[in-house]
Amino acid sequence: MxxxxxxxxxxxxxxxxxxxxxxxxxxxxxxxxxxxxxxxxxxxxxxxxxxxxxxxxxxxxxxxxxxxxxxxxxxxxxxxxxxxxxxxxxxxxxxxxxxxxxxxxxxxxxxxxxxxxxxxxxxxxxxxxxxxxxxxxxxxxxxxxxxxxxxxxxxxxxxxxxxxVPTDPLDSSNVLLEVVSGRTTGGDICQQFTREMFDMYQGFASYKNWDFEVYNYTPAEYGGLHHAAVRIAGENVYRHLKHEGGTHRVQRIPEVGLSSRMQRIHTGTMTVIILPQPVEFDVSIDPKDLRIDTFRSRGAGGQSVNTTDSAVRIVHLPTGLTAECQQTRSQLQNRDTAMRVLRARLYQSMMGKETEQRHTARKQQVGTRSQSERIRTYNFSQDRVTDHRTGYVTRDIKEFMRGREALDDLISDVLACAEREALLEVVESSSSSSLKPPECQ
Known part of the structure; x- marks a missing residue:
């Protein structure tokens, strides 16, 4: 036929x-x-x-x-x-x-x-x-x-x-996931939300039977979190998490902290950064380009951790990228972990430049490059989570923050729309005719 x-x-x-x-x-x-x-x-x-x-x-x-x-x-x-x-x-x-x-x-x-x-x-x-x-x-x-x-x-x-649909060669990669508290008024709101997000992704890793290895964890007051970096390893981790990168906004009446005394809805933000760690990738680093500092751990782990200069911070001087680790009492182990984090960040920086050169007409602003874009709002007062890229809305925010089926559904929804755009981009590049935007509901 x-x-x-x-x-x-x-x-x-x-x-x-x-x-x-x-x-x-x-x-x-x-x-x-x-x-x-x-x-x-x-x-x-x-x-x-x-x-x-x-x-x-x-x-x-x-x-x-x-x-x-x-x-x-x-x-x-x-x-x-x-x-x-x-x-x-x-x-x-x-x-x-x-x-x-x-x-x-x-x-x-x-x-x-x-x-x-x-x-x-x-x-x-x-x-x-x-x-x-x-x-x-x-x-x-x-x-x-x-x-x-x-x-x-x-x-x-x-x-x-x-x-x-074009395949992403990095989909099967493990990832380095970082959560960073926002710097806005009422910082305790952001720090508490950052800890909840950390717990959510830890729950999602457990739900998916992935390994969850903490590289760095810097706690804040009132049970909050300033920054954490973890390695998540398993089947198709990057495929599921690559669109989670970006700014996440929270709206709630805080229960603890200084902001809780005002008894009104506060708005805060935190950032999720997703860096792929492919099985085989080579990032050449000249030791002369590195500055390695040691300091006493300020994170969780007990007094035995804080009595020696075991924590390590590595700065890549040409790019200004930094990585640190303070999770163990071994300076050598912390240094090795920090180098792995630094390599992942350098690799992401290189891939971002290549991707930006390839995509000129239709760009997917979904976390892999635009980490500063607000992608999702968690409104505790209205019991609602909204993804602003697709309009996806789900209720029962407490269940969502457990990082199980509800989060998996939203991630699948965003991934489906990203695949539609990826296909339309391929079609657009192979045809001189214009295309309609992908229709999602």
């Missing part, structure tokens, strides 16, 4: 199943563009917003054009590889490209086969003849078969779009 015909039928099938869509309100995409809320059943958008499925992108004309180009390229590579005159190096290059396109081609062929099945069912459904009873029974069976095949097509369509 021709590519264009397959695409047209697939989109028609999708429209038939989804039906009409209502439009109300609006939200801001990850790139900051305001687009309308959309619900698949024509009703008002729910308070707890979630993104439309990736499969809906199949209806975008530019995505269809991009897919046709990929299929033509895959067929051309198949024909070229049949030639015996190719050099070994050229053949390896073509085989690599051909292999990269295979997942998309395989799903596309499955869609073609399923569409043929649907054509046969529709032909029987609207062309059958017989007695009234036979017609009724056959029609019922054919309608059930049509519904099953239509659902299968929708699932395949979603799988195909997922296959088109």
């Amino acid at each position: 021709p590519v264009g015909r397959c695409l047209r039928q697939l989109c028609q099938c999708g429209r038939a199943v989804y039906g009409s869509r209502g439009r109300t309100g609006g939200w801001r995409s990850l790139s900051g563009t305001r687009v309308p809320d959309v619900t698949p059943w024509g009703t008002a958008a729910p308070t707890r917003r979630v993104h439309r499925g990736l499969g809906d992108l199949y209806e975008d004309v530019s995505v269809q054009r991009h897919l046709q180009q990929l299929m033509e390229q895959q067929r051309h590579l198949s024909r070229t590889l049949e030639r015996a005159s190719l050099s070994e190096s050229h053949r390896k290059t073509l085989i690599k490209k051909h292999t990269e396109l295979l997942p998309v081609a395989n799903v596309f062929r499955s869609i073609e086969e399923t569409l043929k099945e649907l054509e046969e069912v529709l032909s029987l459904l609207y062309g059958s003849a017989g007695t009234k009873d036979e017609d009724t029974q056959l029609t019922q069976l054919l309608k059930e078969e049509e519904a099953q095949i239509s659902q299968k097509i929708l699932n395949l369509k979603k799988d195909l779009i997922k296959a088109l």
Whole structure:
């Protein structure tokens, strides 16, 4: 079946199943563009917003054009590889490209086969003849078969779009996560919130069965936290946490501290920094560029920690980046940990410059580069958490701060919208036509 015909039928099938869509309100995409809320059943958008499925992108004309180009390229590579005159190096290059396109081609062929099945069912459904009873029974069976095949097509369509989403080579990396208290009026509000955020991510690591290793922990008064740095290791840690980086805002009536005496809603902020730690990365550091200071630990750990100059601070003079560790009584262990933190920060700095050069039209302001942007508000007085990049809202803030399913749902929602934008960016770069902003609700 021709590519264009397959695409047209697939989109028609999708429209038939989804039906009409209502439009109300609006939200801001990850790139900051305001687009309308959309619900698949024509009703008002729910308070707890979630993104439309990736499969809906199949209806975008530019995505269809991009897919046709990929299929033509895959067929051309198949024909070229049949030639015996190719050099070994050229053949390896073509085989690599051909292999990269295979997942998309395989799903596309499955869609073609399923569409043929649907054509046969529709032909029987609207062309059958017989007695009234036979017609009724056959029609019922054919309608059930049509519904099953239509659902299968929708699932395949979603799988195909997922296959088109560019992969992030750092997704499987472990991360260095830092929480830093904001410097605003009523600092105890920020410090208490920073400790709660630290506890939330520790709970999320436990929920995901990840390792949670504390590198640095600087407590504050009233049970608060100035700064902490931890290493989180496990399966696809960076994929789940890479969009958590940024400024997080809290609104609450404080229960402890100096600010609690005023009995009014206070606003504070803290910052989350996410640095990937890939298994293999090489950051060359000249020892001459380092200044290493030792000092007595001021963190938790007991008096035995504070009696020696075991804490280490390392400054990379050319960039001004610093790293410190004061978690153990061993100066050598603290120095090794601080060097690992410094390498991660230097690596992130290098990657940020390369990424900034690649992305000029559509930029994902989701924590990996724009750490200063406010991404989320935690309103304790109204029992609400709002992610400002997607408009996602969830209630029961105490449960959310436990760092379990509720946080996992929000992270999945942000990741889905980020994948939509990543795909649209690829499509945009491969086509001269303009694209609509990704529709999320």
